[in-house]
Structure formats: C-alpha cells, structure tokens
Amino acid sequence: MSLAKALFTSTLARRGLPIQRVAVASNIRWYSSDKRLTEDTMSQNIRNMEYAVRGQVVIAADALQHELEENPQSHTYTKVLYTNVGNPHQVGQESLQWPRQVMALCNLPPSKGIDHPELAKVFPQDVIDRAREISHVGLGDQGTGAYSHSQGHLAFRQDIAKFIEQRDGGVTSNPEHIFMCNGASSGIEMILDVLLNGPDAGIMIPIPQYPIYSAAIACHGAHQVGYYLEEEKGWSMDMDHLEQQLADAKAKGINVVGFVLINPGNPTGQVLTRQALCDVVTFCAKHKLVLLSDEVYQDNVYDENAEFVSAKRAAWETGLLEQDAIELISFHSTSKGLYGECGHRGGYMEVVGMDASVEGHLYKLASSGLCPNLDGQILMDLMVRGPDPWTESHREHEAQKRKIYDELKAKAKLMTEGLNSIDGFSCQPAQGSMYCFPAIEMPPGAIAAAKQQGMAVDTYYALSLLESTGICVVPAAGFGQKPGRHGFRTTFLPSIDDMKQAIKDMRKHHEEFCARHSEESSKVA
Amino acid sequence: MSLAKALFTSTLARRGLPIQRVAVASNIRWYSSDKRLTEDTMSQNIRNMEYAVRGQVVIAADALQHELEENPQSHTYTKVLYTNVGNPHQVGQESLQWPRQVMALCNLPPSKGIDHPELAKVFPQDVIDRAREISHVGLGDQGTGAYSHSQGHLAFRQDIAKFIEQRDGGVTSNPEHIFMCNGASSGIEMILDVLLNGPDAGIMIPIPQYPIYSAAIACHGAHQVGYYLEEEKGWSMDMDHLEQQLADAKAKGINVVGFVLINPGNPTGQVLTRQALCDVVTFCAKHKLVLLSDEVYQDNVYDENAEFVSAKRAAWETGLLEQDAIELISFHSTSKGLYGECGHRGGYMEVVGMDASVEGHLYKLASSGLCPNLDGQILMDLMVRGPDPWTESHREHEAQKRKIYDELKAKAKLMTEGLNSIDGFSCQPAQGSMYCFPAIEMPPGAIAAAKQQGMAVDTYYALSLLESTGICVVPAAGFGQKPGRHGFRTTFLPSIDDMKQAIKDMRKHHEEFCARHSEESSKVA
Incomplete structure (x- = not known):
C-alpha cells in the first residue's frame, strides 16, 4: 500500500464513517486531480462577462461586514452601508402591510387556512376576501404549490x-x-x-x-x-x-x-x-x-x-x-x-x-x-391591482405608499445636493429611479496608483471609500461612461440620518483621498 | 391625407383617447410592418430547441380544457387529466401544513406580524418559533422583501x-x-x-x-x-x-x-x-x-x-x-x-x-x-430541516408525509401494473420518481398516418389519446428512445380513482387506435 493510500484509508477510519459501505476503498484506483473545467476551458463568454453591481467592491464589503461582526472595534465605523444595489428592505424600508397579509393567507393550506375564524381577528375582511379570490380565481384552486401556466x-x-x-x-x-x-x-x-x-x-x-x-x-x-x-x-x-x-x-x-x-x-x-x-x-x-x-x-x-x-x-x-x-x-x-x-x-x-x-x-x-x-x-x-377604494385596507395602504414616496423624493434631493456640495463632485438631479451617478474629478496620482494595481481608477476609489467609511458603492466603470469620466453609483435608499452621515463621510474621504494622491507620483497609502 | 391615414386618425378619435396628448398624430410617418424578428432571423438555437413536457400535446390539452369549460357536454369526458408534468398539487395532492404555516408567518410584516397574540390561537407555538428564527437568523431581520446573498x-x-x-x-x-x-x-x-x-x-x-x-x-x-x-x-x-x-x-x-x-x-x-x-x-x-x-x-x-x-x-x-x-x-x-x-x-x-x-x-x-x-x-x-421531534407539529407533519409516500408507492404499482395489463404495452417497474414510461407497439397504419401528417408517431398517438380520453401524456419521442421504440411518459400523480379510470380509458383507446390503424394503408380517422 502506498503512503498516499495508507493515509487515505486511515482518514476513512478517523472520520468514523460506516466502513462497510465503502465498497471499493480497499481497492482504490487513483485519478488525476487536474480540473476539466478551468478558466481556459470554461465558457469564455461567461468568463468575460462582468457584473459590477455584485462585483469586486461588494465582495470586499461582505468580507468587511464579516470582520465588523467579529470585531466591532476594528474600524471607525460599525457597519457597512450598502448602497450598491437597489434593495430598499435591506436598508430599512418596511414592507407594505397589505400585500404581505394577502400573500401570507394565500400560502395557508386549506385545513388551517383562510377560513380559520381566529384569522378574522388579525386580518381585515378585505384581505381575507382578496386571498380567497386569488386562491379560487387566480390560482384556480391549485394553490401556490402547483406550477402555473408558463406565462x-x-x-x-x-x-x-x-x-x-x-x-x-x-x-x-x-x-x-x-x-x-x-x-x-x-x-x-x-x-x-x-x-x-x-x-x-x-x-x-x-x-x-x-x-x-x-x-x-x-x-x-x-x-x-x-x-x-x-x-x-x-x-x-x-x-x-x-x-x-x-x-x-x-x-x-x-x-x-x-x-x-x-x-x-x-x-x-x-x-x-x-x-x-x-x-x-x-x-x-x-x-x-x-x-x-x-x-x-x-x-x-x-x-x-x-x-x-x-x-x-x-x-x-x-x-x-x-x-x-x-x-x-x-x-x-x-x-x-x-x-x-x-x-x-x-x-x-x-x-x-x-x-x-x-x-x-x-x-x-x-x-x-x-x-x-x-x-x-x-x-x-x-x-397592479391594489385594495379596492372602499375597503378597510385602502386608506392605510395608500398612506404607507405615500410615506415611502415622500421619503424617496426627499432622499433623492438630499443625496443629489449632498454630492454636489462636495468639491470635485458633480451630480445630475435624480428625477426618478433610486440612484445618483456623480462624476468625480480624480487626482492624477490616483490614476497612476490604480494603474499600478491593475484596476480601473473607479474601482480603486470605491475600495478606498469602502475601507475608510464602510460605504459600499459601485464603481461607475461597471455601468460604462465616456472615456476620462470617473465616479460611482449610489442608491439613495438608506435612512435620512444614514445618508447625511454618508455625505459627510464621502466628503472627508474625498479630501483625504485627494491629499493622498495629489501628485502623479504619489504612492498608495 | 391618404385613406389609411384618415382611417387611422378617425380610429384615434373613436377610441376617445386624449387627443391633446397625441403629439404627432397629425403628422404621421409610415413605416413598414415587416418584422425584424422572424423564425429565420431569431436565434436559431432557440428555434431548434425542443421542450416536449409543455409542447404540442399540452397546448392542445389546454385548448381542450378551455373547450370543456365553455361546453362541458362537448366530449365524453368532462376534464383534461394532466399527467404530462410532475405537478402533484395540480392533480390533488394537498400541501403539507407545517411548511406553509411557517412560510405564511415569515411573510407577515412586523407591525401585524409574528407577534400578534391572536396568531397563537391559530398556529402551534413551534411554528411561530421557527418563523421567528427564520426572520431573525435566516433572513438577518431583512425580511423576505430584500435580495439575499446571490447563493x-x-x-x-x-x-x-x-x-x-x-x-x-x-x-x-x-x-x-x-x-x-x-x-x-x-x-x-x-x-x-x-x-x-x-x-x-x-x-x-x-x-x-x-x-x-x-x-x-x-x-x-x-x-x-x-x-x-x-x-x-x-x-x-x-x-x-x-x-x-x-x-x-x-x-x-x-x-x-x-x-x-x-x-x-x-x-x-x-x-x-x-x-x-x-x-x-x-x-x-x-x-x-x-x-x-x-x-x-x-x-x-x-x-x-x-x-x-x-x-x-x-x-x-x-x-x-x-x-x-x-x-x-x-x-x-x-x-x-x-x-x-x-x-x-x-x-x-x-x-x-x-x-x-x-x-x-x-x-x-x-x-x-x-x-x-x-x-x-x-x-x-x-x-431539509423539518420540525424538531419534540414539537407539536412534528407528529402530524411526519404523518402527512407518510400518507403521501404511501399513496405514491401504491400509485406507482397501480400504474405500472395497469399499463402492463394493456395488450401491446410494456412498462418497467417505477422503483422511484413520479413517472411510468411504457413502450407501446404501434400498428403499422399509425406510423404511416403520422408520417403523412409530418409528426412523430408518438405525438400522433398522444394527440389521439388526448382527443379520445382527455388524458394528457408526453410523447416518448420528447425524451429520446431507441429507434423503433414508441410510447409516452405519464405521471402516477392523480388520485387512485382517476388513475384506475385512466387505465381503462387508455386500454379502450389503444384497442380502438389499433383497430383504426390495423392496416398500413389505413386512413386517419
């Protein structure tokens, strides 16, 4: 028995796995551990594809978040502020109540389901009615557990x-x-x-x-x-x-x-x-x-x-x-x-x-x-079809929607103005959506430093911002832009307090970043 | 103004749409209605792709079902029996209660959510506890409305x-x-x-x-x-x-x-x-x-x-x-x-x-x-992680699973034996999964008739079975088989009564089909 085989067989015993089931362990054949699938043999289209919204910066942010959970004292901030993806509930937007209530009832099985009398004490009648309608008409009495029509x-x-x-x-x-x-x-x-x-x-x-x-x-x-x-x-x-x-x-x-x-x-x-x-x-x-x-x-x-x-x-x-x-x-x-x-x-x-x-x-x-x-x-x-106007749920549902809308509107303004207040930042007004996409004047040293590290200067900047402030944005290069332009995308979804702090942090970081990279030959800090 | 233009403009008026919004209707330019995307210009890979489980026979079944709903007297049967896809809840299997209860609670928003006191009268405590655990640990307090990690x-x-x-x-x-x-x-x-x-x-x-x-x-x-x-x-x-x-x-x-x-x-x-x-x-x-x-x-x-x-x-x-x-x-x-x-x-x-x-x-x-x-x-x-053994839900959950298992086991046997009892059918035992895949001896006339209609004889047979009995199976050709073999795939998911009837109907259909196609030169009925 070769050493490798002996080691392997002893590993089997050590693990305490049921040896009697190991049909051929005593007669092992050895095969190469070379991989069929490598970066060179896999689909080159997939290899070349990029997806920045959850790319390098976000992977670094996840590692940072993990570090902060292990050791909250490790940085000057205590959490990562994720503004990389339009994910409102992740950063504190509460779900609307009415649709969730209807969804929940649609998933209850018939025996202790929509008709349970106690549920009427928890849910408005219109919620129960709509869930009944969906179960019967929408789902054709097959429930949520059956495949539907392909469309x-x-x-x-x-x-x-x-x-x-x-x-x-x-x-x-x-x-x-x-x-x-x-x-x-x-x-x-x-x-x-x-x-x-x-x-x-x-x-x-x-x-x-x-x-x-x-x-x-x-x-x-x-x-x-x-x-x-x-x-x-x-x-x-x-x-x-x-x-x-x-x-x-x-x-x-x-x-x-x-x-x-x-x-x-x-x-x-x-x-x-x-x-x-x-x-x-x-x-x-x-x-x-x-x-x-x-x-x-x-x-x-x-x-x-x-x-x-x-x-x-x-x-x-x-x-x-x-x-x-x-x-x-x-x-x-x-x-x-x-x-x-x-x-x-x-x-x-x-x-x-x-x-x-x-x-x-x-x-x-x-x-x-x-x-x-x-x-x-x-x-x-x-x-696409909210609660009927005459129902108990309607007023509250509309009020909840209005509140979210008003907040988004205020936050769009806050973020745009905040970004524009930073020297070297320029941001078009966010008339809609959930994002600001400022252009940032990069100090010449940053471009050289990024080049030296083999990355786009936007990525270099976003990683620096992340490390200094815990704010996770997406480098603008991931979306495409005119040559020579630089910047990032940020959502304006976090709470107003978080965003006010974020703008302060961004300003401070930018000043330090510019100071650190003020000369073309400056070394990476 | 051309006649076409005049007709078009009058259509606008007839619809009662807000004409003031029609910026350029008075100055219409005309473009060709030739399609950019045709079977010849679209992706030829997608064009050539086949997917029999929801292919030609299922589309015919859906049309038939619609016809039966409009006019229940139109055929000798009153519903389509879908056995084309492993879709248990579609054909009557009830959802397990415990997972649905937990799911439902996970979707309730915080304000009238898991902690509502009345819910304890509807759901066992272990269901509430598990939903709380999922919301807190599993979902990290972000709820079901946030994107999770990509994996x-x-x-x-x-x-x-x-x-x-x-x-x-x-x-x-x-x-x-x-x-x-x-x-x-x-x-x-x-x-x-x-x-x-x-x-x-x-x-x-x-x-x-x-x-x-x-x-x-x-x-x-x-x-x-x-x-x-x-x-x-x-x-x-x-x-x-x-x-x-x-x-x-x-x-x-x-x-x-x-x-x-x-x-x-x-x-x-x-x-x-x-x-x-x-x-x-x-x-x-x-x-x-x-x-x-x-x-x-x-x-x-x-x-x-x-x-x-x-x-x-x-x-x-x-x-x-x-x-x-x-x-x-x-x-x-x-x-x-x-x-x-x-x-x-x-x-x-x-x-x-x-x-x-x-x-x-x-x-x-x-x-x-x-x-x-x-x-x-x-x-x-x-x-992958059911209710804990000491919980109120455990026994009932296991009993429900056991019932489904026992039924599937009985139905696998029933369907295999039933198919094998039909002259010209031969079906290997279904040791597992949800399907039987019998081989069927096709009368020579059927092969000629299918050829004449430009379809695989399996498809021809499945369409005939559908029309005669309302049973929707998938032609075996859609899964691949040795040349010269014919047959179909059927699930054994419908109720025992439905399956017993289905076997009777399949037998009767096969006899008639063989009689109709007994000679090579036979015409399609």
Missing part, C-alpha cells in the same frame, strides 16, 4: 393588462402577450436569448447602462453597441448620435437587432420626455430594431415637472402601434416602485408586435423553466 | 449542508459551495452556461432523458452525446456502451465536457444501484467529465430493495472525493419528494471539486440574476 396564471395577466391600459390612457393590452417572470432580470435574459443569433448580432445600449444588459450580451458573445447619454443635458438622448452609432456598427458588420431603453434611468436617474420617447420609438421603427424598454422605475418619478411615458404609449402616439410597425418588449418588476419587494422576484414583460411564430418560441423557452414563482406572481398581481 | 442566505445553506452530511453518512458538505436557485432548472441552466464553451462542446445525457438537458444544450448550439439506458434491464447503465459512445463522440471531434446522471430516473423511474453509481463516478473521473447529478427524486424511492445513493457518496466511497479527482454538481428541489411544492421554485445545487476561479465565475453568473426567490429559499430550508 403565469391568466387571471393575474388579465389584471396586469388592465393596469397597463389604465396607465397608458386606454391603449389596449392583451394578457396573451404578457409573460410573468422571476423579476425583470429573467425576462430580459429570455428576450436576449431569443433575439441574439450568433456572434455578429448586436444590441444598442445606453452608456451608462444597468449591467444586466452588457452581461447578457457578453454571455452570448454578441456585440454591445453603446450610445452615450448626454450628462450635461440631464442624461438626455441625442438622436444624431444614435444614428451615427448605428451606422458605425453596421459599417463594422454588426447585425444590430435591438435597442435598450432604460426609463427612468438606471444608473442615471433621468426621466425621459414625451418627445424623447416618441423619437426613440420612431428610430426603432425606422431601423427595424426590437425595442427593449426597461420601465421598472415607472413609479419612481420625483421631479414635479417630469412624467413617466411608457414606450408603448409613445408607440401609440406616433401611430406606430396601429401601423404594426414596432416590435416592443417592456419590463416591470415588484422589486422597485414603492413596493421594493426584491426578494420575491416578481416581474412581467409585455410583448407587442412580435411575430407570432417567434412568440411561440419565446413561450417554449419560458416553458423550459416551467413557470415564474407563484409568490412573485401574487405580489405582481397585488401591485 | 441564498447563509443560514439556509448551512442547514442544507447539514442535511447533505446526514444523508451521506457524514461526508462533509460546505455551505460556501451550495447555490440555492429558482428550482433545480435554473441551476442546471447556469451550470451548462458555464460548462459549454462553443459549438464543439458536448454533454453526455441518458436516453431517455428529462428534456431540460437537451433543451439547454440546444440553446448553446452544443452537442448532446446520448447514452442509452437498458430498458430490458430495468433502465440500467451499460458501462461498455458508455465508453463506446464517448469514444465515438471524441472521434467526431466533439469536446465532451460533462455527463448527466438522473437518479432516480426521469422519465424512466429506475433507482440506480450503489455499484452503478460507483461505476459512473469512476467513469467521470477517468475521462475528466464534469458530473451533473440530477437527484431531485431522492425522496421518491418506493421499491423496498432499492436505496438512493448520492453521486457524492459514491465519489467518497470510491475514494475520488478525497483524491479531489471529480468535479460534481448535484441538484435538489422542493418541487418533488413529498413536498411537491413546484410553484415556489425552490432548489439548490452543491458544487464539489470545482476550480475556485470557475466557481467565482459561477457566483458572478448567479449574481446577475441577483438571488433566488426568498419564498423558495425558505421552503428549501424547511424541507
């Missing part, structure tokens, strides 16, 4: 269609063309799966963008064709620039098939004008680009002079909808808005003007994942 | 690791290598995303197989390298055949990177022996194939002479685990077992022996979808 239960899709019609001033919506999904993310991925046909394919995306688009495009080894948003003009779009970018991509042999619009903007926070929307849908119709309209922040508009206009409404206003001249998919989610219910992964997409055969393939793809989760479906239904 | 909350992964260790007789499991996911499906898709690098890549899959594998492989335009299960020997594996298939694929230039094992079998229902498991893990180690072990039916073993052995346990018994000579990913789910909770999309995968950098990319991929849904995470936690 989600029809009754929920009917409610979504009604919501869309009302939102868009009567433009019709058909539940047959609504696909519920596990958050908007899974819908976006499905559409890109269908849309991208080989390495020549390209999609136009805004720069800056939310990185699920660049990530999904990279997964397919396809091209991202960026178009810049005009920062100085409130992150607006320049149609001439769009034409130019498209022409350049075509000239390079890229088969541009789609166009991504994010409105209200992520990470940029702008709310596009009606005219901009009409211009974009016209651009897509003219050039035959499938429009992916990310509208998950449609309820997050704080600027009183701004208004959310859906891409579908714009397609109707420009006549493109009735001409059947546009292929449009719009996305919505329970994770944003005033619900902020990220954990339940509720979402939908509405598919407009798609070729029927292609939509059949989309259905097939949705079917291979069987169905979106039922709790997310129920929550999506509750979000 | 799922650590406390849940710790419980999963403990479950795996206990199941595998002490073989260690590390929560850092567990990825919770939206059902096993999304885990399988993620792994194949990482594994498949370009069109030369191939994966060995059993024939017959569960079609998510062939579907996901097709999505990547990669190769499926089939290995046949030996039907006559209870769907066992022939190692010489595996060697041959691998050698043949390599000779064709296919870069075979992975191996799929489904145990207990889907659609085949066999439970592999300990020896077979040891042979498979050794085969994978020898040839450096990443092993994907689909173990979602591990709690569904009915044959008293059979035992579920995990691939990981076999890797330990063969010494491969301690040699670090195997790359293994195993999948589990809340959708099967005795929970049958399909709708909540709970699942996990355990990653063993994977290169650390590659696992980092897997984490990144998981992060791009943010996190698996929280309700599914909670349910997965409850499934």
Whole structure:
C-alpha cells in the first residue's frame, strides 16, 4: 500500500464513517486531480462577462461586514452601508402591510387556512376576501404549490393588462402577450436569448447602462453597441448620435437587432420626455430594431415637472402601434416602485408586435423553466391591482405608499445636493429611479496608483471609500461612461440620518483621498 | 391625407383617447410592418430547441380544457387529466401544513406580524418559533422583501449542508459551495452556461432523458452525446456502451465536457444501484467529465430493495472525493419528494471539486440574476430541516408525509401494473420518481398516418389519446428512445380513482387506435 493510500484509508477510519459501505476503498484506483473545467476551458463568454453591481467592491464589503461582526472595534465605523444595489428592505424600508397579509393567507393550506375564524381577528375582511379570490380565481384552486401556466396564471395577466391600459390612457393590452417572470432580470435574459443569433448580432445600449444588459450580451458573445447619454443635458438622448452609432456598427458588420431603453434611468436617474420617447420609438421603427424598454422605475418619478411615458404609449402616439410597425418588449418588476419587494422576484414583460411564430418560441423557452414563482406572481398581481377604494385596507395602504414616496423624493434631493456640495463632485438631479451617478474629478496620482494595481481608477476609489467609511458603492466603470469620466453609483435608499452621515463621510474621504494622491507620483497609502 | 391615414386618425378619435396628448398624430410617418424578428432571423438555437413536457400535446390539452369549460357536454369526458408534468398539487395532492404555516408567518410584516397574540390561537407555538428564527437568523431581520446573498442566505445553506452530511453518512458538505436557485432548472441552466464553451462542446445525457438537458444544450448550439439506458434491464447503465459512445463522440471531434446522471430516473423511474453509481463516478473521473447529478427524486424511492445513493457518496466511497479527482454538481428541489411544492421554485445545487476561479465565475453568473426567490429559499430550508421531534407539529407533519409516500408507492404499482395489463404495452417497474414510461407497439397504419401528417408517431398517438380520453401524456419521442421504440411518459400523480379510470380509458383507446390503424394503408380517422 502506498503512503498516499495508507493515509487515505486511515482518514476513512478517523472520520468514523460506516466502513462497510465503502465498497471499493480497499481497492482504490487513483485519478488525476487536474480540473476539466478551468478558466481556459470554461465558457469564455461567461468568463468575460462582468457584473459590477455584485462585483469586486461588494465582495470586499461582505468580507468587511464579516470582520465588523467579529470585531466591532476594528474600524471607525460599525457597519457597512450598502448602497450598491437597489434593495430598499435591506436598508430599512418596511414592507407594505397589505400585500404581505394577502400573500401570507394565500400560502395557508386549506385545513388551517383562510377560513380559520381566529384569522378574522388579525386580518381585515378585505384581505381575507382578496386571498380567497386569488386562491379560487387566480390560482384556480391549485394553490401556490402547483406550477402555473408558463406565462403565469391568466387571471393575474388579465389584471396586469388592465393596469397597463389604465396607465397608458386606454391603449389596449392583451394578457396573451404578457409573460410573468422571476423579476425583470429573467425576462430580459429570455428576450436576449431569443433575439441574439450568433456572434455578429448586436444590441444598442445606453452608456451608462444597468449591467444586466452588457452581461447578457457578453454571455452570448454578441456585440454591445453603446450610445452615450448626454450628462450635461440631464442624461438626455441625442438622436444624431444614435444614428451615427448605428451606422458605425453596421459599417463594422454588426447585425444590430435591438435597442435598450432604460426609463427612468438606471444608473442615471433621468426621466425621459414625451418627445424623447416618441423619437426613440420612431428610430426603432425606422431601423427595424426590437425595442427593449426597461420601465421598472415607472413609479419612481420625483421631479414635479417630469412624467413617466411608457414606450408603448409613445408607440401609440406616433401611430406606430396601429401601423404594426414596432416590435416592443417592456419590463416591470415588484422589486422597485414603492413596493421594493426584491426578494420575491416578481416581474412581467409585455410583448407587442412580435411575430407570432417567434412568440411561440419565446413561450417554449419560458416553458423550459416551467413557470415564474407563484409568490412573485401574487405580489405582481397585488401591485397592479391594489385594495379596492372602499375597503378597510385602502386608506392605510395608500398612506404607507405615500410615506415611502415622500421619503424617496426627499432622499433623492438630499443625496443629489449632498454630492454636489462636495468639491470635485458633480451630480445630475435624480428625477426618478433610486440612484445618483456623480462624476468625480480624480487626482492624477490616483490614476497612476490604480494603474499600478491593475484596476480601473473607479474601482480603486470605491475600495478606498469602502475601507475608510464602510460605504459600499459601485464603481461607475461597471455601468460604462465616456472615456476620462470617473465616479460611482449610489442608491439613495438608506435612512435620512444614514445618508447625511454618508455625505459627510464621502466628503472627508474625498479630501483625504485627494491629499493622498495629489501628485502623479504619489504612492498608495 | 391618404385613406389609411384618415382611417387611422378617425380610429384615434373613436377610441376617445386624449387627443391633446397625441403629439404627432397629425403628422404621421409610415413605416413598414415587416418584422425584424422572424423564425429565420431569431436565434436559431432557440428555434431548434425542443421542450416536449409543455409542447404540442399540452397546448392542445389546454385548448381542450378551455373547450370543456365553455361546453362541458362537448366530449365524453368532462376534464383534461394532466399527467404530462410532475405537478402533484395540480392533480390533488394537498400541501403539507407545517411548511406553509411557517412560510405564511415569515411573510407577515412586523407591525401585524409574528407577534400578534391572536396568531397563537391559530398556529402551534413551534411554528411561530421557527418563523421567528427564520426572520431573525435566516433572513438577518431583512425580511423576505430584500435580495439575499446571490447563493441564498447563509443560514439556509448551512442547514442544507447539514442535511447533505446526514444523508451521506457524514461526508462533509460546505455551505460556501451550495447555490440555492429558482428550482433545480435554473441551476442546471447556469451550470451548462458555464460548462459549454462553443459549438464543439458536448454533454453526455441518458436516453431517455428529462428534456431540460437537451433543451439547454440546444440553446448553446452544443452537442448532446446520448447514452442509452437498458430498458430490458430495468433502465440500467451499460458501462461498455458508455465508453463506446464517448469514444465515438471524441472521434467526431466533439469536446465532451460533462455527463448527466438522473437518479432516480426521469422519465424512466429506475433507482440506480450503489455499484452503478460507483461505476459512473469512476467513469467521470477517468475521462475528466464534469458530473451533473440530477437527484431531485431522492425522496421518491418506493421499491423496498432499492436505496438512493448520492453521486457524492459514491465519489467518497470510491475514494475520488478525497483524491479531489471529480468535479460534481448535484441538484435538489422542493418541487418533488413529498413536498411537491413546484410553484415556489425552490432548489439548490452543491458544487464539489470545482476550480475556485470557475466557481467565482459561477457566483458572478448567479449574481446577475441577483438571488433566488426568498419564498423558495425558505421552503428549501424547511424541507431539509423539518420540525424538531419534540414539537407539536412534528407528529402530524411526519404523518402527512407518510400518507403521501404511501399513496405514491401504491400509485406507482397501480400504474405500472395497469399499463402492463394493456395488450401491446410494456412498462418497467417505477422503483422511484413520479413517472411510468411504457413502450407501446404501434400498428403499422399509425406510423404511416403520422408520417403523412409530418409528426412523430408518438405525438400522433398522444394527440389521439388526448382527443379520445382527455388524458394528457408526453410523447416518448420528447425524451429520446431507441429507434423503433414508441410510447409516452405519464405521471402516477392523480388520485387512485382517476388513475384506475385512466387505465381503462387508455386500454379502450389503444384497442380502438389499433383497430383504426390495423392496416398500413389505413386512413386517419
């Protein structure tokens, strides 16, 4: 017996595992521990894909948080302030009460379920009634434990269609063309799966963008064709620039098939004008680009002079909808808005003007994942169809929503103004969404120091901010920006007190960072 | 103004939409309604992908069900009996009470939540205690509305690791290598995303197989390298055949990177022996194939002479685990077992022996979808860690599970025997899982008739069965089988009464079908 074998056999005995079950331990064959799967043999598309929202800085933040839990005295702060992801409940936003009550009742099994008399002492009658309706009509008496239709239960899709019609001033919506999904993310991925046909394919995306688009495009080894948003003009779009970018991509042999619009903007926070929307849908119709309209922040508009206009409404206003001249998919989610219910992964997409055969393939793809989760479906239904105005729950539900809205509005202003008050920071107003995306003047030494460490200066800066203050932001490079610009994305979701402190901390850090990197040759502290 | 324009403008007016908002209706430009996205321009991988479990026959079944609801007299039966998908709650299995009670409480918001005094009159104290523990420890007081760690909350992964260790007789499991996911499906898709690098890549899959594998492989335009299960020997594996298939694929230039094992079998229902498991893990180690072990039916073993052995346990018994000579990913789910909770999309995968950098990319991929849904995470936690033995809920929970198990066991036998009692049917015993996969002798006329209609004879048969009886099965062709074999997959999940009737109906249909197609030249009825 070789030494290795002897050691191995003694390990077996030491562990106290039932040796009699070890069929062949006495007659071991030895195989190489070389890996089949390495960075060189794995999917190179996945290897090359980036996803900054939970990238290097967040991994460092998680380690820091762990350290702080082990040893609260280890730093000048006692917790990590996560502003890297639009995750309102993580940073203290309380869930709305009514939808959670209905959800809870929908999950109770029949025997000790909705009809239990004591529950009437805990829940308003309208909550019990709505849960009964969902169980019977929505779920067709199959409960939350059965797979639904691959697109989600029809009754929920009917409610979504009604919501869309009302939102868009009567433009019709058909539940047959609504696909519920596990958050908007899974819908976006499905559409890109269908849309991208080989390495020549390209999609136009805004720069800056939310990185699920660049990530999904990279997964397919396809091209991202960026178009810049005009920062100085409130992150607006320049149609001439769009034409130019498209022409350049075509000239390079890229088969541009789609166009991504994010409105209200992520990470940029702008709310596009009606005219901009009409211009974009016209651009897509003219050039035959499938429009992916990310509208998950449609309820997050704080600027009183701004208004959310859906891409579908714009397609109707420009006549493109009735001409059947546009292929449009719009996305919505329970994770944003005033619900902020990220954990339940509720979402939908509405598919407009798609070729029927292609939509059949989309259905097939949705079917291979069987169905979106039922709790997310129920929550999506509750979000598009709140408590009836005459019910006990209605007033309180609306008041809770109002409170969250007012706070978000105040915090958007607070964060924008706070960032702009820091020398070297410049931040466009957050008209909507949950983010600020300041530009930061980097001292020359920082650029050199980051280069020396082989990382983008934005990442270098974000890691420094994290270490000094415990604030976790996402480097702007992860969203894309014009060459030479630097900065980060932060949410404005933490409490007002936390944000006031964060702005102070950011200012102090920036001053120290600039001092530390004031000369090009400065060494990293 | 052209007639088309005039008609369009009058439509606007007719709809009563707010005309003042129609910015450009008076100055409409006309664009082509040609589609960018057609079957020819969309992703050809998605176009070519098949997913039979919700394919043509199920779409026909849904239409039939709709027809029956509109007009219950339209057929000799009054409902569609869905046996196409392992969806227990859809066909009458009641949810277990304890996990649903805990889930419900976890979703209640703090203000009228777990601590409400009246709830103690509805729920046992141990349910309230467990929900409190989950809210505090599992969810870290963030509730179900926050995104979790991309792999799922650590406390849940710790419980999963403990479950795996206990199941595998002490073989260690590390929560850092567990990825919770939206059902096993999304885990399988993620792994194949990482594994498949370009069109030369191939994966060995059993024939017959569960079609998510062939579907996901097709999505990547990669190769499926089939290995046949030996039907006559209870769907066992022939190692010489595996060697041959691998050698043949390599000779064709296919870069075979992975191996799929489904145990207990889907659609085949066999439970592999300990020896077979040891042979498979050794085969994978020898040839450096990443092993994907689909173990979602591990709690569904009915044959008293059979035992579920995990691939990981076999890797330990063969010494491969301690040699670090195997790359293994195993999948589990809340959708099967005795929970049958399909709708909540709970699942996990355990990653063993994977290169650390590659696992980092897997984490990144998981992060791009943010996190698996929280309700599914909670349910997965409850499934791997039931009520404590001393609690009020324990006895009743175990009794409910036992009842479901006993029924499934009886139904497996009933369905196998029933199918074998039909002349021309031959069905291997379902030792486990939820399915029977009979072989059916097709009359020669049926093959000709199907060909004439351009479909597989299995599909032709399943559509005929559906129309005659209302029973919805999946054509065997959708899972793959040896050339010349025909049949279907059926679950044995409906009630015993429904299944007895189904067997009668299947027999009658088969006799009529054979009579109708007794001659090669017979016309389709």
